Amino acid sequence: MAEEKKTSKKAAKAESKKADKKSDKKKSKKNPFKSIASFFKSVRSEGKKVVWPKGKEVLRNSLVVLLVVIIVGLAIYGVDTVLSLGMKGLKSLATTTESTSQSESYDTTTTTEALEESTTADTTAE
Numbered sequence: 001m002a003e004e005k006k007t008s009k010k011a012a013k014a015e016s017k018k019a020d021k022k023s024d025k026k027k028s029k030k031n032p033f034k035s036i037a038s039f040f041k042s043v044r045s046e047g048k049k050v051v052w053p054k055g056k057e058v059l060r061n062s063l064v065v066l067l068v069v070i071i072v073g074l075a076i077y078g079v080d081t082v083l084s085l086g087m088k089g090l091k092s093l094a095t096t097t098e099s100t101s102q103s104e105s106y107d108t109t110t111t112t113e114a115l116e117e118s119t120t121a122d123t124t125a126e
Helices: 002-028 032-049 055-125
Strands: none
Touching: none
16 A cells, blocks of 8 residues: 555656646747737736826826925035135135245245345455
């Protein structure tokens, strides 16, 4: 009896493997046009299930989106303007500091050269 169960189980497994191979062959030979047609049928059936918003709701949502876009745009414009003015101020401050330090170094160089010339002129005059 135990042997009969073992052989029947083996036979059942062999038959199921054969059936799986046959079903795999059927799946691989499926018509692609039927697959495409079934896809579009399912898309259409899902589209019929969609609940579309009313006109007033669409208008209200559109106005909310436009308002938010305008507010965010103004905020970005304001931040950009403030940062641009700050950078221009720093740049002008840096150029005035450079020009002041350059003119001071020029003045000391000129004074030193003038002093040397006057010393040289006094020495030659004697």
